[in-house]
Amino acid sequence: MEKYDVAIIGGGSSGLAALKQLSNLGKQAIILEAGSKIGSKNISGGILYSKKPKKGKVTNVEDLYENFLDDSPFERKITKYILHSTSKDKVYSMDLTASHEYQSNFGYSVLMNKLNSWFAKQSVDISQKFGGGIIPRVHVRSITWNNEGRTIIQTDEIDEFEVKAVIAADGVNSEVAEMVGARSKFTSMQLYQGVKVIVRIPEKIINERFGVNSDEGAAHLFAGDITLNHIGGGFLYTNRDTLSIGVVYHFNSLLKNPVEPHTLIDTLLKNSMVSEFIKDEIPIQKEIDKNLPQEEQLRIRFGVAKLIKSWNDTRRNYLSSTHDNTDELKSKLSFIQDQMVTKYGVTFGTDYVESEYSAKLIPDGKRCRMKKPFFKNILFVGDAAGRGIFVGPRIEGLNVGIDDAVRAANAVARAIDKNDFSQRYLGEYYSQLIDESPYTTDMNQIDKDYLKIFLDATKNVPKDSIGKRYGPILKLMSNDTLRGIAVKFVNILGYDKIFSMIESEDTYVKIPIQLAEKHGKIVSSSYSPNILSLAERIEKLNYTEDHVSHIIILKDSEFMKKMIVLCPAKCFTEEGGKTILQHEGCLECGTCSHETEWRHPRGEKGVHYQYG
């Protein structure tokens, strides 16, 4: 049987960080990643933060990858962070840039496929030096301990092998956690469901529309009527030449009031402000004359498709900041455009271009972080350990996972040096490192300084819309001394006691709607986007189908009935009163996992995201 020092399960940003840190420390580690290649299963909102907490230290992405700032394919540095309250065509906006910049070096918008491929590249040579590396297309089936206490890993694809320690970085739907019984599945109370689309827009149009230069970007958050009465909201982040647009809702509120995820995202896209953000110039093909001979019809279809493709490519290039032959591209573009119009009767109109639809569950760290994130010699990091910061507009996950992974790698390296992988020496030590993490503190209690910055940002908000319940609280909180006392009091009492107050229909739906209605500006849109149907969205994704389903329905429960509505890919239908599963278009988000036997698809199978 082959032997390795450390197995890292899952090649997302946390798993990759663990590999990098272990390799930096001269230890042998292998990543087992089920996707066809690194990054193909990873989804994020996403903003990657680099933080400088006042108390304690964290390892930031640029600390781990020295050339991150010079070389990595991040999208834009977010320099504007704005919260919009919406009600129909009215929008009330608040600038929260100060709270976004709170204790942070930067926050970059990122696309996980590209970024994780880059992270992987940084670890390749160094991990190889110590006999480690990344093994894609392998899905871990079991982790067991034999009679001598040796840890054996079995997979669906390769021969079993032995390891000394395991770092579980297999995400929010961690199979490792479940198979060894380290924690129970997260409940609907502890999770958010996120659904995202990628919209393509040329770089220079983004710059102009969002008032930024090519290195800067904007983040827009949305609450109010776009939530369709759910706790949570929408977001729009600018990437280099795409936008990440999504909705994130508390799973419990979705179960109470089930609305199809694609309807929720469509509602956001149809909001006049968002419609204006995503619009672009689109070529419209003339319908092909059905009376023409078949071969001629085919020739036209190919001809138009080819021209549109090169029009798109040329226009994208022309409107990017990275070329230096503007005139040449301009004349090429007008030549292609001319051909499209004269040869094939193409016209131009306004619409939007959607490239990728994706979904993911998000663990709410304040509710579900593992208090002891280990089991025997397995250490859990990032989403797998239920760790993420989710406080109003403050949303952090990637940075937490990376920092966790470095802590786990340090603990494992220390255990290797002493050849002691006991719970006490490895697990407890890691748990202690995690307790020392400033991120853990952020998941544990209210940060009064952050609260102050947030309140300062909202101090001009007209109080008449805040409502009876929150008006007096806000007034109280605006006083420094009283706020200090109140925060101390809450932190002693238990942060969890006030969750229902900060995360309520009032805060995410009612107050924003009132604000927008009373004080919002009218934003009108010049067109209405032709939003893709769910079928068209699924059709755009790449899949490697597995004839064996990775999900098995366990019982016909109320929960499963709700999945018919809440599955973002509509994998469930009802037939003769029974819930039926068709796993083929599955996005692997895990929304249905609570009451199903849920596994990640076998190696290489399932969805392959292009953006992530």
Added chain:
Amino acid sequence: MTLLNIAVVVKLEPDFSEGSISYNPDGTLNRSQTKSTLGPHSKIAAQAAFYAKVKYGAKISIGTMSGHIANSALQMAMETCDAEVLHLYNDKIFAGADTIGTAEVLKKGIEKMDGKMDIVFSGHRATDGETGQTGPQIAWKLGFTFLGNVISYDINLEKRTVTAKRLLSLRGISDLIQEIEAPLPVFIAIDPSYKYYFSTASLRLTAEKYQREAHERANNYKDRLQTFDSEELGADKTLVGLVGSPTIVYDVQRVPQGKVIRHAEILDGSNPEHIRKTVTAMREALNAMVIK
């Protein structure tokens, strides 16, 4: 460790996947108007060579007879198997060659490759010629044992033998898998169903390493590309090209298209007799689809 010396012979073929094939008025392929790519069977041959590289360690050389447009095919083959050397055999006098004229050039080329070959791989056949003769003819000219229709193989480095499984389709009998052992050197024509599989973590790591190396190499493939004309190959001019090709193309015919006739019959789902009829028809259709 002594490395295995492996050669792969590949062919640039029309890219049928694009659906943009152009024909001359006489029904032959208009090569200048048709996009070309590495032949799909050639790609499988390169994959088979990669297996040996990962599992046993090998130095791989790739050869093809073509014009310079075959550079892209060589590059793709290099990316597939992390080859170290690329050979292009290019000369006007090679034109018009049939399979035996081609085999002569490729044999000469293989002999020019560094060291004595242990295994030469070729595809099952070309998609534009479909004769499947070039491989066996090269083997015959080299004096290597020929193994055709190979679906998997392994090498015993100590005994210097290869054990191969061959897929045999015999008329009237179901498919057979024949396992044979042969001493190196061998010529392997790989079956289209071949797919390599690395069953251990260490092999997977090695495969990943070579795939990355292959990617880098393919980006700079010209550094490793050598071109030979007939003189440099020392080819006998009476054995290559049109002169060395005894085949006479008498006539070229399009593949006749069968007439498609469909009869539609409306059946009632609630009528058991209709259901029975449908099931019987489906059974018959399924039985007919089983290749015997």
